[in-house]
Amino acid sequence: MSSTLLPEEQATDSHRHSKSSEMRRYGFFPGCVAKESCKELFNSTMLLADKLGIELIELTAASCCGASVVNDTNRDIARVLNARTYAQAEALGLDDVITICSTCTGHMRAANMELLESEERMNQANSILGKFGAKYEGSVMVRHLLWLLIDDIGLDKLSSMVVRPLNGLRVAPFYGCHIIRPEKVNGWESARNPHSLEDIITAIGGEPIDYAGKTRCCGFHIQLEKDGVATSMVGQNMRIAKDRGAEAVITPCPLCHLALDGYQQDAAARWGRTDLPTFHLPQLVALALGVPAEKLGLNKHLIDPRTILVERELIA
Amino acid sequence: MAQVKLDIFRYDEAVDAVPHRDTVEIDVPITMTVLDALETAKAEVDGSISFRRSCRSAICGSCSMNINGVTGLACKTPCKSVMNDDGVIQIDPMPNFQPMKDLVVHMDPFWDKYTRLKPYLQPADRDEDHELERRVSPADMKKLVDAANCVMCATCYALCPVVSVDPSFAGPAAIAYAYRFIEDVRDGKRKERLAQINEDYLWLCAHCYACSYCPKHVDPHDRIVDVKRATIQEGVMMDHPGPRHALVVNRTIKKTGMLAETEVILGTVGRFNFRAQLKVAPLGLRMAVKGKMPPPFLKPIPKADEVRTIFESLEVPT
Numbered sequence: 073m074s075s076t077l078l079p080e081e082q083a084t085d086s087h088r089h090s091k092s093s094e095m096r097r098y099g100f101f102p103g104c105v106a107k108e109s110c111k112e113l114f115n116s117t118m119l120l121a122d123k124l125g126i127e128l129i130e131l132t133a134a135s136c137c138g139a140s141v142v143n144d145t146n147r148d149i150a151r152v153l154n155a156r157t158y159a160q161a162e163a164l165g166l167d168d169v170i171t172i173c174s175t176c177t178g179h180m181r182a183a184n185m186e187l188l189e190s191e192e193r194m195n196q197a198n199s200i201l202g203k204f205g206a207k208y209e210g211s212v213m214v215r216h217l218l219w220l221l222i223d224d225i226g227l228d229k230l231s232s233m234v235v236r237p238l239n240g241l242r243v244a245p246f247y248g249c250h251i252i253r254p255e256k257v258n259g260w261e262s263a264r265n266p267h268s269l270e271d272i273i274t275a276i277g278g279e280p281i282d283y284a285g286k287t288r289c290c291g292f293h294i295q296l297e298k299d300g301v302a303t304s305m306v307g308q309n310m311r312i313a314k315d316r317g318a319e320a321v322i323t324p325c326p327l328c329h330l331a332l333d334g335y336q337q338d339a340a341a342r343w344g345r346t347d348l349p350t351f352h353l354p355q356l357v358a359l360a361l362g363v364p365a366e367k368l369g370l371n372k373h374l375i376d377p378r379t380i381l382v383e384r385e386l387i388a
Numbered sequence: 389m390a391q392v393k394l395d396i397f398r399y400d401e402a403v404d405a406v407p408h409r410d411t412v413e414i415d416v417p418i419t420m421t422v423l424d425a426l427e428t429a430k431a432e433v434d435g436s437i438s439f440r441r442s443c444r445s446a447i448c449g450s451c452s453m454n455i456n457g458v459t460g461l462a463c464k465t466p467c468k469s470v471m472n473d474d475g476v477i478q479i480d481p482m483p484n485f486q487p488m489k490d491l492v493v494h495m496d497p498f499w500d501k502y503t504r505l506k507p508y509l510q511p512a513d514r515d516e517d518h519e520l521e522r523r524v525s526p527a528d529m530k531k532l533v534d535a536a537n538c539v540m541c542a543t544c545y546a547l548c549p550v551v552s553v554d555p556s557f558a559g560p561a562a563i564a565y566a567y568r569f570i571e572d573v574r575d576g577k578r579k580e581r582l583a584q585i586n587e588d589y590l591w592l593c594a595h596c597y598a599c600s601y602c603p604k605h606v607d608p609h610d611r612i613v614d615v616k617r618a619t620i621q622e623g624v625m626m627d628h629p630g631p632r633h634a635l636v637v638n639r640t641i642k643k644t645g646m647l648a649e650t651e652v653i654l655g656t657v658g659r660f661n662f663r664a665q666l667k668v669a670p671l672g673l674r675m676a677v678k679g680k681m682p683p684p685f686l687k688p689i690p691k692a693d694e695v696r697t698i699f700e701s702l703e704v705p706t
Contacts, residue, residue: 104647108682109675133690135645140595141637144616148702153641156694200701204694253597254609264458284457289549289596296656297591297629299667304553305594334671372678 096224099166099212100128101157101180103173103326104136110326112369113352117172117217119367120358123233124225128170131160137176138183140250140293148196154183155197158212167211170220172354174325178250180214182257216251218268218324218353219260227275235362237277239384243356244281244318244348245269246309246332248325249289263287269322272353276360283316285309290331300342306331307339310346319380321350333374349377359386390418390475392425392467396437397480400489407487410434411476416467422477423451423462426491439491446603449539452546453491454480459546461603482546484555497555498542501562505584509569512576522574535568535611537604544599544608550592558588560599560608567611570618582615582624590615591630621704629656642699645689649682 106114121128134157136142138150157180161169171177187194188210198207215223221230252263261268266287270280288309291302310332313321323329332350340346355368365387370377381387392414399407412429420428423441430437442448444463451462456470456478471477485493511522544560545551551559558566566585569575590612599608620631636655640648653672657664675681689695 104649107646108649108686109680133645135689135692135695136641136647138641139637139647141634141647142641144613144634145620145638146617146702146704147613149638149699152698152702153695156698200698203697203701204691206694249594249596249598254600289594289598291549291594294550294592294594296633296653296668298554298589301550301554301557301592302594305549308549308553334675337674338671372680374674374678374680 096126097166098126098128098220099161099164099169100130101134101137101169101171101176101214102130103171103176104139105326105330106172110329110352110372112372113172113326113329113354116352116354116358116363116368119363120354120361123358123361123363126220126224129164129166131157131164131169133160137179139175140179143179150179151183151186151193152197152200154180155187155194155208156201156206158184158187159201159206159208161212162209163206167213168220169212169214170217171214172217172324172352173327174216174248174251174323175327176250177214177216178253178257184212184214185257215260216324218251218272221272221357222268227271230272230357231275234276234360236360236386238273238356238360239277239386241278241380241384241386242281242317242319243273243278243351244283244313244316244321245273245286246290246313246321246323246325246328246350247287248323248328249287251324252287269324269353272357273322276357278356281313281316281318283312283318285312290325290328291335292327292331295331295335300338302331303335303339304342306335307343307346310336310339310348311343314346314348318348319384320377321348322353322356323350324353326352336375347375349373349375349380351377389415390467390471392416392420392471393474393476394425394429395476395478396426396429396490397487398437398490399487401487402489410437412437418468420467421463422453422455422465422467422470422479425467425477426462426479437491438489447539449541452482452541452543452603454482454546458601459483459543460601461541461543464603482542484546484548484551485542495542498540498545498559498561501545501558501588502540502565504588505558505562505566505569505581506577507565507569509572509575510577511574524573528573531571532568534606535564538565538568538606539604541603544602544606547598547601549596549598550594554589554592556589557592558585558590560593560612561606562588563590563593563615564606564608564611567615567618570615578618579622579624582619582622585615586619586625586628586630590619591628591633629658632656632658638699640686642696643688643692644686645692645695646686648686650684651686 102114135153142150255263273280291305295302394412398410412433414428440450442450446464481487481491481493488494550557570581593612633656640651
């Protein structure tokens with residue numbers, strides 16, 4: 073008995089999806105925040121997938137990745153929770169698990185690496201998964217939507233699909249730590265000088281801003297630990313971006329989004345007002361690809377990104 | 389040979405109101421390190437250039453500095469790997485420190501963090517009670533070797549974004565060094581050490597992995613996580629937001645399969661800590677107005693019992 077968690081008709085037989093087929097199929101792990109306080113990220117991801125002609129099959133029974141916190145108490149639990157998610161993807165004949173959160177990306181990749189490099193850990197995981205009839209064979213690769221856009225769609229193709237170029241909108245990339253560091257876990261691009269977000273910004277007609285804050289931390293994980301620290305980390309990074317001429321920020325991580333969008337107002341006391349609107353990665357790409365702005369949940373942001381879009385004549 | 393242009397931060401706190409920069413041009417063998425290039429510049433061009441160095445081989449930890457915006461040991465950095473097409477290498481003092489003279493910084497805050505954690509063995513028993521030295525098994529020593537390799541170069545401290553906005557945080561190096569004593573079987577002050585490092589804001593580590601660029605592969609982040617686990621195992625400071633956060637996140641995932649944001653926020657600041665709740669309330673309200681509030685209760689994921697099975701199979705009783 074395998075642990076098939078989606079309706080039977082969605083499950084495929086042993087046939088693995090082919091990257092060259094017309095309709096590419098991917099396992100999709102939205103993560104907790106895109107299902108809770110950043111629903112606009114989930115919705116804009118699905119709208120973007122439609123535009124790109126790819127099928128994201130949500131792993132609806134997947135659990136939280138552990139979000140770095142489960143790791144703080146018990147590394148084994150964090151690892152096996154993710155093994156369960158991978159087993160679900162395999163049961164559906166999917167070997168890609170696509171994430172839309174930097175923290176999910178880093179922690180799921182770390183868990184996968186730990187499983188794949190140690191038979192002992194893999195056996196431990198499978199002895200527990202076996203209690204409910206699941207098994208992880210080790211075939212899954214965890215990738216972020218950002219990497220999918222560049223590796224599977226391609227920057228040229230993406231660029232050719234743009235119907236509403238960003239008119240040179242000056243956008244500051246903000247990567248979020250766990251999609252780049254530690255390099256031994258991610259390693260998809262240089263952690264010290266990444267440029268995937270810059271490449272995307274350019275491909276959709278914007279102008280990327282180079283600034284020291286782009287690979288720094290938003291402080292989200294310590295917001296409740298001590299007053300003002302995370303707020304100040306946001307203020308510091310946004311100050312540099314603003315001083316370098318940024319009009320908006322783009323991030324592949326909803327935790328960074330909550331921090332950047334939420335804390336700038338309180339950071340103003342120490343760092344001066346910045347008020348940079350922050351886009352989720354799929355929001356800005358979908359906008360350039362012609363998805364109507366009102367479908368992207370831009371009204372949900374605390375710093376309204378529609379103001380700059382109207383100013384730059386990108387929306388009416 | 390290649391021509392290198394060292395673009396050096398110059399400042400003397402005794403005389404300068406503001407720093408300036410000097411460019412020093414020297415011819416160096418292509419294999420030369422940045423430290424050797426600085427030594428050459430000092431010997432041949434300008435004897436007043438100041439920087440710390442001693443061993444020249446990544447053992448003493450003296451020569452950490454900012455090279456083209458990246459902090460690391462100058463003695464481990466070949467010029468070839470950092471010079472641009474015009475041969476320019478930008479050299480600045482470590483960030484997160486007050487400059488003293490050129491590349492020399494005031495290290496006091498960094499050493500203070502060390503002093504606070506009493507970085508020496510404090511056994512529970514007396515030396516006289518041991519006929520021989522205190523023995524440690526190879527397995528027990530293996531746990532300490534990485535952390536004990538720290539050369540206190542402060543690269544991680546300079547890279548830490550939390551230190552950059554709040555110097556009360558102990559910083560990666562001190563916590564990794566605290567781990568070295570907390571996990572030492574000969575030491576008798578495990579709980580006291582855990583309490584101390586918790587007082588020094590252990591849980592302010594933001595999990596950013598900036599310290600993963602440790603030149604000695606101490607991996608301070610992983611040692612920080614080890615100390616957090618020991619804190620929870622020993623039940624130290626459990627009424628503080630850090631441990632409360634860790635436990636409530638685990639609880640909600642075990643119950644629903646998901647990290648339930650609302651419950652986690654309340655559980656971390658304290659369900660009855662109304663003062664702390666007032667502090668997070670304004671942001672909560674702003675989010676509520678935008679329809680961005682996470683749901684108060686979460687529906688469990690399908691087959692949430694499987695998640696419970698995972699937790700119950702692996703939880704270590706405390």
